[in-house]
Amino acid sequence: xxxxxxLPKIELHAHLNGSLNDKILKELxxxxxxxxQYKKLTQSIDKSDNTLQECFDVFKIAQNATKTQxxxxxxxxxxxxxxxxxxxxxxxxxxxxxxxxxxxxEEYIESVIRGIESLSGSKExxxxxxxxxxDRRHDKKTSEESLKIxxxxxxxxxxxxxxxxxxxxxxxxEFDAALFEEARKNGLKxxxxxxxxxxxxxxxxxxxxxxxxxxxxxxxxxxxxxxxENWDLYCKKKIPVxxxxxxxxxxxxxxxxPEHHIQEWxxxxxxxxxxxxxxxxxxxxxxxxxxxxxxxxxxxxxxLWQISYDAIDYSFASAKEKEKMQYYLLQWLYLCH
Ligand code: 5GP
Numbered sequence: 001x002x003x004x005x006x007l008p009k010i011e012l013h014a015h016l017n018g019s020l021n022d023k024i025l026k027e028l029x030x031x032x033x034x035x036x037q038y039k040k041l042t043q044s045i046d047k048s049d050n051t052l053q054e055c056f057d058v059f060k061i062a063q064n065a066t067k068t069q070x071x072x073x074x075x076x077x078x079x080x081x082x083x084x085x086x087x088x089x090x091x092x093x094x095x096x097x098x099x100x101x102x103x104x105x106e107e108y109i110e111s112v113i114r115g116i117e118s119l120s121g122s123k124e125x126x127x128x129x130x131x132x133x134x135d136r137r138h139d140k141k142t143s144e145e146s147l148k149i150x151x152x153x154x155x156x157x158x159x160x161x162x163x164x165x166x167x168x169x170x171x172x173x174e175f176d177a178a179l180f181e182e183a184r185k186n187g188l189k190x191x192x193x194x195x196x197x198x199x200x201x202x203x204x205x206x207x208x209x210x211x212x213x214x215x216x217x218x219x220x221x222x223x224x225x226x227x228x229e230n231w232d233l234y235c236k237k238k239i240p241v242x243x244x245x246x247x248x249x250x251x252x253x254x255x256x257x258p259e260h261h262i263q264e265w266x267x268x269x270x271x272x273x274x275x276x277x278x279x280x281x282x283x284x285x286x287x288x289x290x291x292x293x294x295x296x297x298x299x300x301x302x303x304l305w306q307i308s309y310d311a312i313d314y315s316f317a318s319a320k321e322k323e324k325m326q327y328y329l330l331q332w333l334y335l336c337h
Contacts, residue, residue, distance in 0.1 A: 018281045052196075
Protein backbone atom coordinates (compact mmCIF):
# COMPACT_ATOMS: atom_id res chain seq x y z
CA UNK A 1 0.00 0.00 0.00
CA UNK A 2 2.89 2.40 0.80
CA UNK A 3 4.42 1.70 -2.61
CA UNK A 4 1.06 2.51 -4.21
CA UNK A 5 0.57 5.63 -2.13
CA UNK A 6 3.92 7.06 -3.20
CA LEU A 7 3.73 5.87 -6.80
CA PRO A 8 3.12 9.04 -8.89
CA LYS A 9 -0.44 8.54 -10.11
CA ILE A 10 -2.68 10.03 -12.77
CA GLU A 11 -6.37 10.61 -11.96
CA LEU A 12 -8.53 11.09 -15.04
CA HIS A 13 -12.04 10.56 -13.67
CA ALA A 14 -13.03 12.42 -10.49
CA HIS A 15 -16.29 14.35 -9.98
CA LEU A 16 -15.84 17.34 -7.68
CA ASN A 17 -19.01 16.99 -5.60
CA GLY A 18 -18.55 13.26 -5.17
CA SER A 19 -14.98 13.69 -3.95
CA LEU A 20 -15.46 15.75 -0.78
CA ASN A 21 -14.21 14.29 2.49
CA ASP A 22 -16.06 14.42 5.84
CA LYS A 23 -13.91 17.22 7.19
CA ILE A 24 -14.62 19.68 4.39
CA LEU A 25 -18.33 18.77 4.40
CA LYS A 26 -18.40 19.63 8.08
CA GLU A 27 -16.51 22.87 7.50
CA LEU A 28 -19.05 23.79 4.84
CA UNK A 29 -21.85 23.40 7.35
CA UNK A 30 -23.05 19.87 6.61
CA UNK A 31 -24.80 18.22 9.57
CA UNK A 32 -23.49 14.90 10.92
CA UNK A 33 -26.65 13.15 9.64
CA UNK A 34 -26.14 14.41 6.11
CA UNK A 35 -22.50 13.32 6.15
CA UNK A 36 -23.66 9.84 7.21
CA GLN A 37 -26.15 9.87 4.33
CA TYR A 38 -23.39 10.95 1.89
CA LYS A 39 -21.39 7.89 2.88
CA LYS A 40 -24.23 5.44 3.48
CA LEU A 41 -23.64 3.44 0.30
CA THR A 42 -20.28 2.12 1.42
CA GLN A 43 -21.62 1.35 4.89
CA SER A 44 -24.33 -1.05 3.75
CA ILE A 45 -23.06 -4.61 3.93
CA ASP A 46 -24.82 -6.01 0.90
CA LYS A 47 -23.76 -3.70 -1.92
CA SER A 48 -25.98 -5.52 -4.40
CA ASP A 49 -28.93 -3.84 -2.67
CA ASN A 50 -27.72 -0.39 -3.73
CA THR A 51 -29.52 0.95 -6.73
CA LEU A 52 -28.02 3.37 -9.22
CA GLN A 53 -30.78 5.83 -8.28
CA GLU A 54 -29.66 5.80 -4.63
CA CYS A 55 -26.10 6.50 -5.74
CA PHE A 56 -27.25 9.56 -7.65
CA ASP A 57 -29.35 10.86 -4.78
CA VAL A 58 -26.36 11.28 -2.45
CA PHE A 59 -24.58 13.81 -4.68
CA LYS A 60 -27.22 16.36 -3.74
CA ILE A 61 -25.82 16.42 -0.19
CA ALA A 62 -22.46 17.76 -1.36
CA GLN A 63 -24.10 20.01 -3.94
CA ASN A 64 -26.20 21.58 -1.16
CA ALA A 65 -22.99 22.35 0.71
CA THR A 66 -21.40 24.07 -2.30
CA LYS A 67 -23.93 26.74 -3.21
CA THR A 68 -21.69 29.80 -2.82
CA GLN A 69 -18.52 30.85 -4.60
CA UNK A 70 -16.49 30.55 -1.40
CA UNK A 71 -17.72 27.02 -0.65
CA UNK A 72 -17.03 25.87 -4.22
CA UNK A 73 -13.51 27.34 -3.92
CA UNK A 74 -12.88 25.64 -0.55
CA UNK A 75 -14.30 22.32 -1.75
CA UNK A 76 -12.07 22.35 -4.85
CA UNK A 77 -8.98 23.17 -2.81
CA UNK A 78 -9.72 20.42 -0.30
CA UNK A 79 -10.22 17.77 -3.01
CA UNK A 80 -6.93 18.68 -4.70
CA UNK A 81 -5.10 18.55 -1.36
CA UNK A 82 -6.48 15.05 -0.74
CA UNK A 83 -5.22 13.87 -4.12
CA UNK A 84 -1.78 15.40 -3.47
CA UNK A 85 -1.57 13.51 -0.15
CA UNK A 86 -2.40 10.31 -2.04
CA UNK A 87 0.52 10.73 -4.48
CA UNK A 88 -1.49 12.01 -7.45
CA UNK A 89 0.69 14.15 -9.75
CA UNK A 90 -1.93 14.88 -12.38
CA UNK A 91 -5.64 15.38 -11.77
CA UNK A 92 -8.45 15.98 -14.21
CA UNK A 93 -11.28 17.19 -12.05
CA UNK A 94 -14.75 17.28 -13.58
CA UNK A 95 -17.83 19.14 -12.45
CA UNK A 96 -21.23 20.28 -13.70
CA UNK A 97 -21.52 24.10 -13.87
CA UNK A 98 -24.45 25.05 -11.68
CA UNK A 99 -26.26 28.33 -11.01
CA UNK A 100 -27.55 29.09 -7.51
CA UNK A 101 -29.34 32.09 -6.01
CA UNK A 102 -26.08 33.97 -5.46
CA UNK A 103 -23.89 32.32 -8.07
CA UNK A 104 -24.05 32.10 -11.87
CA UNK A 105 -22.64 29.13 -13.83
CA GLU A 106 -19.71 31.36 -14.85
CA GLU A 107 -19.04 32.22 -11.20
CA TYR A 108 -19.25 28.53 -10.29
CA ILE A 109 -16.57 27.73 -12.88
CA GLU A 110 -14.45 30.73 -11.79
CA SER A 111 -14.58 29.48 -8.18
CA VAL A 112 -13.41 26.00 -9.17
CA ILE A 113 -10.60 27.60 -11.19
CA ARG A 114 -9.62 29.78 -8.25
CA GLY A 115 -9.31 26.60 -6.16
CA ILE A 116 -7.21 24.96 -8.88
CA GLU A 117 -4.96 28.00 -9.30
CA SER A 118 -4.36 28.23 -5.57
CA LEU A 119 -2.51 24.89 -5.69
CA SER A 120 -1.62 23.88 -9.24
CA GLY A 121 1.97 24.65 -10.19
CA SER A 122 2.80 25.72 -6.63
CA LYS A 123 5.22 23.75 -4.46
CA GLU A 124 2.71 20.90 -4.69
CA UNK A 125 3.84 18.58 -7.46
CA UNK A 126 0.48 18.38 -9.18
CA UNK A 127 -1.04 19.55 -12.44
CA UNK A 128 -4.80 20.08 -12.29
CA UNK A 129 -7.06 20.41 -15.32
CA UNK A 130 -10.80 20.91 -15.53
CA UNK A 131 -13.40 18.97 -17.49
CA UNK A 132 -16.87 20.52 -17.47
CA UNK A 133 -19.86 18.21 -17.43
CA UNK A 134 -23.14 18.24 -19.28
CA ASP A 135 -25.80 16.59 -17.10
CA ARG A 136 -27.85 13.90 -18.84
CA ARG A 137 -31.01 15.23 -17.15
CA HIS A 138 -30.73 18.62 -18.85
CA ASP A 139 -32.78 19.39 -21.93
CA LYS A 140 -31.24 20.38 -25.26
CA LYS A 141 -31.60 24.12 -24.65
CA THR A 142 -29.95 23.99 -21.20
CA SER A 143 -27.12 21.82 -22.52
CA GLU A 144 -26.52 24.19 -25.43
CA GLU A 145 -26.45 27.14 -23.04
CA SER A 146 -23.96 25.29 -20.84
CA LEU A 147 -21.75 24.57 -23.83
CA LYS A 148 -21.77 28.26 -24.79
CA ILE A 149 -20.66 29.20 -21.27
CA UNK A 150 -18.01 26.46 -21.23
CA UNK A 151 -16.58 27.67 -24.55
CA UNK A 152 -16.55 31.27 -23.33
CA UNK A 153 -14.77 30.31 -20.11
CA UNK A 154 -12.30 28.18 -22.03
CA UNK A 155 -11.15 31.24 -23.96
CA UNK A 156 -10.28 32.80 -20.63
CA UNK A 157 -8.62 29.71 -19.12
CA UNK A 158 -7.25 27.65 -22.02
CA UNK A 159 -4.58 26.01 -19.86
CA UNK A 160 -7.05 24.74 -17.30
CA UNK A 161 -10.33 23.95 -19.07
CA UNK A 162 -9.45 21.04 -21.31
CA UNK A 163 -12.54 19.02 -21.96
CA UNK A 164 -16.21 18.28 -21.74
CA UNK A 165 -17.94 15.30 -20.15
CA UNK A 166 -21.40 13.75 -20.37
CA UNK A 167 -22.56 12.40 -17.02
CA UNK A 168 -25.44 12.15 -14.56
CA UNK A 169 -27.99 9.41 -14.08
CA UNK A 170 -27.64 7.04 -17.07
CA UNK A 171 -31.37 6.27 -16.90
CA UNK A 172 -32.12 9.88 -17.89
CA UNK A 173 -31.62 11.72 -21.19
CA GLU A 174 -29.57 10.61 -24.14
CA PHE A 175 -26.29 11.34 -25.89
CA ASP A 176 -26.56 14.22 -28.36
CA ALA A 177 -23.68 13.75 -30.80
CA ALA A 178 -24.24 17.18 -32.43
CA LEU A 179 -23.59 19.00 -29.14
CA PHE A 180 -20.32 17.15 -28.52
CA GLU A 181 -19.31 17.58 -32.16
CA GLU A 182 -19.67 21.33 -31.64
CA ALA A 183 -17.50 21.09 -28.51
CA ARG A 184 -14.88 19.08 -30.38
CA LYS A 185 -14.88 21.49 -33.32
CA ASN A 186 -14.07 24.22 -30.83
CA GLY A 187 -11.05 22.38 -29.51
CA LEU A 188 -12.43 20.70 -26.38
CA LYS A 189 -11.43 17.12 -25.61
CA UNK A 190 -14.31 14.75 -24.95
CA UNK A 191 -14.78 12.17 -22.21
CA UNK A 192 -18.17 10.48 -22.29
CA UNK A 193 -19.76 8.20 -19.69
CA UNK A 194 -20.69 5.15 -21.70
CA UNK A 195 -22.46 1.80 -21.17
CA UNK A 196 -22.94 2.27 -17.43
CA UNK A 197 -26.21 0.45 -17.93
CA UNK A 198 -27.21 -1.81 -20.77
CA UNK A 199 -28.03 0.56 -23.62
CA UNK A 200 -26.55 -0.76 -26.87
CA UNK A 201 -28.14 1.91 -29.06
CA UNK A 202 -26.61 4.79 -27.16
CA UNK A 203 -23.30 2.97 -26.74
CA UNK A 204 -23.16 2.55 -30.52
CA UNK A 205 -23.78 6.25 -31.09
CA UNK A 206 -21.08 7.18 -28.60
CA UNK A 207 -18.56 4.81 -30.18
CA UNK A 208 -19.40 6.11 -33.65
CA UNK A 209 -18.84 9.66 -32.40
CA UNK A 210 -15.46 8.49 -31.10
CA UNK A 211 -14.69 10.46 -27.91
CA UNK A 212 -11.12 10.87 -26.70
CA UNK A 213 -11.99 8.71 -23.68
CA UNK A 214 -14.99 6.87 -22.30
CA UNK A 215 -16.04 6.49 -18.67
CA UNK A 216 -16.86 3.10 -17.09
CA UNK A 217 -17.83 0.99 -20.16
CA UNK A 218 -19.37 -1.51 -17.74
CA UNK A 219 -21.76 -3.13 -20.23
CA UNK A 220 -19.59 -2.89 -23.33
CA UNK A 221 -17.87 -6.27 -23.50
CA UNK A 222 -20.19 -9.13 -24.68
CA UNK A 223 -19.43 -11.15 -21.52
CA UNK A 224 -20.96 -8.28 -19.54
CA UNK A 225 -24.04 -7.91 -21.72
CA UNK A 226 -22.76 -5.68 -24.55
CA UNK A 227 -23.49 -6.41 -28.21
CA UNK A 228 -20.83 -8.08 -30.37
CA GLU A 229 -21.30 -5.31 -32.94
CA ASN A 230 -20.39 -2.62 -30.39
CA TRP A 231 -17.46 -4.63 -29.10
CA ASP A 232 -16.08 -5.04 -32.65
CA LEU A 233 -16.44 -1.31 -33.18
CA TYR A 234 -14.71 -0.62 -29.86
CA CYS A 235 -11.82 -2.93 -30.76
CA LYS A 236 -11.32 -1.02 -34.00
CA LYS A 237 -11.23 2.33 -32.19
CA LYS A 238 -9.53 1.26 -28.95
CA ILE A 239 -10.70 4.31 -26.99
CA PRO A 240 -9.11 4.52 -23.51
CA VAL A 241 -11.58 3.56 -20.78
CA UNK A 242 -11.62 5.27 -17.38
CA UNK A 243 -12.22 2.36 -14.96
CA UNK A 244 -13.66 3.04 -11.50
CA UNK A 245 -13.86 -0.25 -9.60
CA UNK A 246 -15.27 0.68 -6.19
CA UNK A 247 -17.88 2.95 -7.76
CA UNK A 248 -19.16 0.16 -10.01
CA UNK A 249 -19.24 -2.45 -7.25
CA UNK A 250 -20.90 -0.13 -4.72
CA UNK A 251 -23.51 1.01 -7.25
CA UNK A 252 -24.15 -2.63 -8.10
CA UNK A 253 -23.41 -2.31 -11.84
CA UNK A 254 -20.45 -4.70 -11.36
CA UNK A 255 -21.19 -7.83 -9.33
CA UNK A 256 -17.89 -7.91 -7.42
CA UNK A 257 -14.24 -6.86 -7.69
CA PRO A 258 -13.04 -10.18 -9.17
CA GLU A 259 -15.83 -9.98 -11.76
CA HIS A 260 -15.07 -6.39 -12.78
CA HIS A 261 -14.81 -5.83 -16.53
CA ILE A 262 -11.36 -4.20 -16.19
CA GLN A 263 -9.95 -7.72 -16.57
CA GLU A 264 -11.01 -7.76 -20.24
CA TRP A 265 -8.92 -4.62 -20.79
CA UNK A 266 -5.97 -6.03 -18.84
CA UNK A 267 -6.07 -9.41 -20.60
CA UNK A 268 -6.70 -7.90 -24.02
CA UNK A 269 -3.97 -5.21 -23.66
CA UNK A 270 -6.61 -2.59 -24.33
CA UNK A 271 -6.17 1.03 -23.15
CA UNK A 272 -7.52 1.91 -19.70
CA UNK A 273 -6.77 3.94 -16.59
CA UNK A 274 -7.64 3.42 -12.92
CA UNK A 275 -9.72 6.14 -11.23
CA UNK A 276 -11.76 6.99 -8.14
CA UNK A 277 -14.94 8.52 -9.68
CA UNK A 278 -16.26 9.88 -6.35
CA UNK A 279 -13.75 9.20 -3.59
CA UNK A 280 -15.93 10.86 -0.92
CA UNK A 281 -19.15 9.01 -1.70
CA UNK A 282 -17.33 5.70 -2.19
CA UNK A 283 -14.81 6.11 0.68
CA UNK A 284 -11.85 5.37 -1.53
CA UNK A 285 -8.58 6.86 -2.80
CA UNK A 286 -6.61 6.36 -5.98
CA UNK A 287 -3.96 4.28 -4.19
CA UNK A 288 -6.74 2.05 -2.85
CA UNK A 289 -8.13 1.58 -6.37
CA UNK A 290 -4.64 0.56 -7.56
CA UNK A 291 -4.42 -1.85 -4.65
CA UNK A 292 -7.77 -3.43 -5.57
CA UNK A 293 -6.62 -3.99 -9.13
CA UNK A 294 -3.33 -5.43 -7.89
CA UNK A 295 -5.06 -7.77 -5.45
CA UNK A 296 -7.87 -9.05 -7.63
CA UNK A 297 -5.99 -9.38 -10.90
CA UNK A 298 -2.60 -10.44 -9.56
CA UNK A 299 -0.62 -7.55 -11.00
CA UNK A 300 2.96 -6.73 -10.05
CA UNK A 301 4.31 -3.36 -8.92
CA UNK A 302 5.78 -2.83 -12.35
CA UNK A 303 2.41 -3.61 -14.02
CA LEU A 304 0.88 -0.86 -11.88
CA TRP A 305 3.70 1.53 -12.69
CA GLN A 306 3.01 0.89 -16.38
CA ILE A 307 -0.74 1.55 -15.91
CA SER A 308 0.08 4.93 -14.38
CA TYR A 309 2.65 5.68 -17.11
CA ASP A 310 0.19 4.80 -19.88
CA ALA A 311 -2.50 7.03 -18.36
CA ILE A 312 -0.26 10.05 -19.05
CA ASP A 313 -0.79 9.42 -22.70
CA TYR A 314 -4.58 9.32 -22.34
CA SER A 315 -4.64 12.59 -20.37
CA PHE A 316 -5.57 15.99 -21.78
CA ALA A 317 -2.27 17.52 -20.64
CA SER A 318 0.05 19.42 -23.02
CA ALA A 319 3.04 17.64 -24.56
CA LYS A 320 5.35 19.47 -22.16
CA GLU A 321 3.30 18.50 -19.12
CA LYS A 322 3.21 14.90 -20.31
CA GLU A 323 6.99 14.91 -20.58
CA LYS A 324 7.26 16.21 -17.03
CA MET A 325 4.98 13.48 -15.69
CA GLN A 326 6.88 10.82 -17.60
CA TYR A 327 9.99 12.19 -15.93
CA TYR A 328 8.38 11.88 -12.46
CA LEU A 329 7.52 8.27 -13.14
CA LEU A 330 10.92 7.39 -14.58
CA GLN A 331 12.61 9.08 -11.66
CA TRP A 332 10.46 7.03 -9.28
CA LEU A 333 11.50 3.84 -11.05
CA TYR A 334 15.15 4.83 -10.78
CA LEU A 335 14.82 5.61 -7.05
CA CYS A 336 13.06 2.31 -6.40
CA HIS A 337 15.95 0.25 -7.81
P1 5GP B 1 -20.48 17.56 -9.69
O1 5GP B 1 -20.67 17.54 -11.19
O2 5GP B 1 -21.68 18.17 -8.99
O3 5GP B 1 -19.19 18.16 -9.25
O4 5GP B 1 -20.35 16.03 -9.20
C1 5GP B 1 -21.46 15.19 -8.94
C2 5GP B 1 -22.17 14.81 -10.24
O5 5GP B 1 -21.32 14.03 -11.07
C3 5GP B 1 -23.40 13.92 -10.03
O6 5GP B 1 -24.56 14.67 -9.72
C4 5GP B 1 -23.52 13.23 -11.37
O7 5GP B 1 -24.16 14.07 -12.31
C5 5GP B 1 -22.07 13.06 -11.80
N1 5GP B 1 -21.55 11.73 -11.46
C6 5GP B 1 -20.81 11.38 -10.39
N2 5GP B 1 -20.52 10.07 -10.41
C7 5GP B 1 -21.07 9.57 -11.52
C8 5GP B 1 -21.09 8.26 -12.12
O8 5GP B 1 -20.56 7.26 -11.62
N3 5GP B 1 -21.78 8.15 -13.29
C9 5GP B 1 -22.39 9.21 -13.89
N4 5GP B 1 -23.04 9.00 -15.04
N5 5GP B 1 -22.37 10.44 -13.36
C10 5GP B 1 -21.72 10.62 -12.19
